[in-house]
Amino acid sequence: MTREGALLVILAVTALIIGLGVWGWRRRATRDRVVLIAPGELPASAAVTQVFDGFYVATTAHDAPLERINAPGFAFRSRVGVTVTDRGVALDLTGQPRIALLPERLVDVAQSTVAIDRVVEKDGLTRLSWRTDAGDVVDTYLRPQDASARALAEAIRPLIPQTTTGLPETRTGTGA
Structure with missing residues (x-):
């Protein structure tokens, strides 16, 4: 095979891989186009206990x-x-309206090491499980910048509704 032929094969494979990536992302965007939660504010009477900066x-x-x-x-x-x-809990993501997660939406909070596209030191992420408007449970992963993931999880934990067994409620939703 000539050099030009090999270059054409490499370019074709690269274009195919990029095309498949774009196709997959658009397909996922179409599947997930439903809004998880309407933007909102916490009640005006809410007293701030802690504020954390970090990465979503x-x-x-x-x-x-x-x-x-x-x-x-x-x-x-x-x-x-x-x-x-x-x-x-209020989440202020850059360029997005504020998301308010009231206690009745919160399911669990824990520490994690792995989320899509991110692997960190042991328990370096905070995993916040909550109910969407459709009732499905999702996990949001946060990485505090100037505090530990444990500190963020411990700040949120008192807001998690407890069941009669004293454990966090963990049922999944019934939405689509």
């Missing part, structure tokens, strides 16, 4: 850290401000 890593299907949800406002990594109050 991803939102994934519940207990599936490698299955990114490409929903509006949650598709891309960005900086995030997390405001924890006595009445809920």
